[in-house]
Amino acid sequence: MEKIETIILDLGGVLLNISFEATEKAFESIGVTNFHQYFSQYKASPLFEQLETGVVSEQEFFDYFRKETGLVVDDEAITTAWNAMLLDFPQERINWLRSLENRYRVFLFSNTNSIHHEAFQLKFSAEFPGKPFDLHFEKAYYSHLLGKRKPYVEAFEALIRDAAINPSTTLFIDDTKTNIEGAQQAGMKGIFLTNGETVLDLGI
Numbered sequence: 001m002e003k004i005e006t007i008i009l010d011l012g013g014v015l016l017n018i019s020f021e022a023t024e025k026a027f028e029s030i031g032v033t034n035f036h037q038y039f040s041q042y043k044a045s046p047l048f049e050q051l052e053t054g055v056v057s058e059q060e061f062f063d064y065f066r067k068e069t070g071l072v073v074d075d076e077a078i079t080t081a082w083n084a085m086l087l088d089f090p091q092e093r094i095n096w097l098r099s100l101e102n103r104y105r106v107f108l109f110s111n112t113n114s115i116h117h118e119a120f121q122l123k124f125s126a127e128f129p130g131k132p133f134d135l136h137f138e139k140a141y142y143s144h145l146l147g148k149r150k151p152y153v154e155a156f157e158a159l160i161r162d163a164a165i166n167p168s169t170t171l172f173i174d175d176t177k178t179n180i181e182g183a184q185q186a187g188m189k190g191i192f193l194t195n196g197e198t199v200l201d202l203g204i
Contacts, residue, residue: 004189006170007100007204008159009137010150011110013175014199015097016120017087026081032069051113054144058114083119089127096199097136108140109159109172111149111179117142139163150174151182160186173199 012018027035038045047064050056056064062075071078100106112120124133134140141159148155160167167187174180180190191202 002169004104004169004171006105006107006163006165008107008109008170008172008183008188009097009199010172010174010176010179011108011112011120012085014173014193015093015108016089018085019087020085022087023081023083023085026084030073030077030081031071032081038068049149051115052111052143052149053147054114055147061113061115079115082115086116086120086123089124090198093199094128094136100204101136105163105165106137107159107163107165108134108137108142109150109156110141111143113144117144151176151178153182153185156183156186156188173202 009015024035032038038048047056047061047068051058051061059075062078065071065078066073097106121133139162141162143149143155146155146158148158150156156167156172159165160170168189170188171191172180172183172188173191173193174183175193177192177194180192183190193199
């Protein structure tokens, strides 16, 4: 096996603790009783895919979501419920991330959106003042800025081209199996974190 030179990390469930249940409950509290039909760890409705690939603006998303769900709430209430899934960055995982710096080329690839992006950047800065989150990577790739999202192979291929990396010496780490499969289709090696595993269990 070729030596690993590059590591690409997912964000939610890998570096940042998240809870889809927390957001589902938050939406239930404002009247959306079937949120899982719109979004989960494993799938996203067309509207949420459009938000995560930057096709629709935040305001368009709020308006479309109200129309689809029949909600009569303001943008702030939707934002608060949507951000409820963002929990914390465990110190030991950030220590681990920082330990990679001089041994690998390190990138981030996250399916996210402008609403979450602002929230978790602020959260990280509050928990770890000083070095901004994105500066822990050679480059951080976010689906809403890249215009492509996991698990589609073309998203990984776009990252490979932009970062000028060799996929055969690249390891992708994610907590969603379909995303690992997409990376493997692009020629990368993959590690699927499952059954409570964290990056601390990998021996890297």
